[in-house]
Amino acid sequence: MIAGLVDTLVTLAALLAAHSSVLLADTLKTFLEFVAVMLAWVAIRRISKGGGKTYEYGLDKLENLSSLFVGLLMFCCLTVIMISAVKSIMHPGHISGAGIWISMIAQVVYGVINGWLWLKNRRLAIESNSPLMSSQARLFFTRTFGNVFILLSLLLSISLSGFSWSAYIDPAASLVIAASILIGALGIFSSSIYDLLDRTLEESDQMLILRELAHHFDEYSNLHGIRSRRAGSLAFVEIFLEFSPERSVAEVQKVIDAIRQNLEKQIPGARVAIALTDRPEA
Template sequence: MSHASGAGSGSIETKQRMILTSLVVDFVLWLPDIAAAVLSGSIVLFADALKCANEILATFFAYLTVRKMARGGAGAYDYGMGKFETITSVTTGGVMFISLALVFLAALYRIAMPAEIVHEGAYLGVVLMVLGVSMNTWLWRKNYRLHQMDPSPLMDSQWRLFRTKAFSDFSVLVSLLLTLALSGYSWSQYIDPLASFIIAGFLLFSGYRVITSSLPDLLDKTLDEELQMVIVSQLAAFFDEYSALHGVRSRRSGTNVYIEIFLEFDGNRKMSDVQDTINRIRRSLEAHIPKSSVSIVPTDVSVPDGMHGDSFVPPQLT
């Protein structure tokens, strides 16, 4: 069985249950969050409600993706469904930037038009933020453990999303408590909108991190230098088994790695001997590169560029 088959169905089902749990928790907390924002008139609660709406949408897309992956793509997606994971990760980052814009604009409006928050609604907001910090911290840690056991762009974006939500809710909680405690001072009206910029900072950092880590895989960027050196070292170990190396092409699809190696062999050798060498090189590489699928193509011409993924020619072996 190829290493590229990825995680088993049990792993996919675990991810599916985890993301569905995240979606349900988000939605259950979002409805009273809206009520608290309306009752209190707090701009930071309003911004938090808008941010949560976008995050619910991102989590919903993630759930649809992992559900589709659980059904499999045999016969329709020969290279698996890793691109769906990466696209979802990019979408999550994009949603974070949309939330960033909403929070930023709302904060500027309240700075220009300061107003005192309604204490009763703020108290409800405090209770909701305590729940939000607790639940989002749990989801952050749970998704992080899943990502550690079976790394993927989708789970990476999910644990980062809930880490952002946990810190964001904590910032809102501190803001509300300070605003209530210092309500006797006129300048306390600015605590609420200024705290929104902290949320904007979390969204900016996390959104940028998620998108920049996902785009290279979506654009079929070649493997990083560390994995290229693994390929070089393994080819060097079999240096006497082939006549020339005409190139290596590689790319990622989600957690899976696809490698094509173009080797020239002595024309006097039997095909059975050549195939035996190919099998040994392939097994060695797949053992050293987790979740990899290696294809070795016998050829006497250089690999063409710009076809399936990027390519590199190891300088030590040219």
């Protein structure tokens, strides 16, 4: 997070010392990313403390809310970048100022840092199945792509400054960065909104549930329903089973424990609850 703050200050200094629409886009994008990382840090700290008695199911949906806010910030950044790029296309001009050289050095340094953070967060997202970590991985990929692309656009603008058409390289690069931000924002919205609406688990996870129930088919007399939803990195599964009244409580509990333990091993972040009932669950 400290590195993000320093990156924001460096890009702001480069913008103030130069005339370039792509540096304006870079400054806004970097500020957006710093705020996103800060929100993720705050959300993780709050979730780790638990929900207490007020939020007995935990605060894992805070991950989804934080991701949605990141997406909204990305759309705001996208709008500003596109407006700046259109203005530069309508009134073209060559980039200039000492800030260009400051920015190129910064792009190299932070390109390496962001690339490493992208790989790290992608690994964590796969291991924890967390939407927050997934949004962070996409965010750092966007940052790495932006560093490389901005560096190339600045180098091309300077080396080809003798040609009049090179004035369009700067705004064109801004539009490409805007497109990468749009793709990242759409991915964040698609993964977070559905979870906030309590969408059922993915088909692959539902198949695991059905396979486990089929494995214990002879142990219960009827299946009256299955409900599932996600909350951040957690997956809540409710299964309603009917058992023969002739079976003892100990026998029924043994079956329930086996189903629950197997599902929680197979589905990352699963919290399985199995209820006894003799009627279909509404």
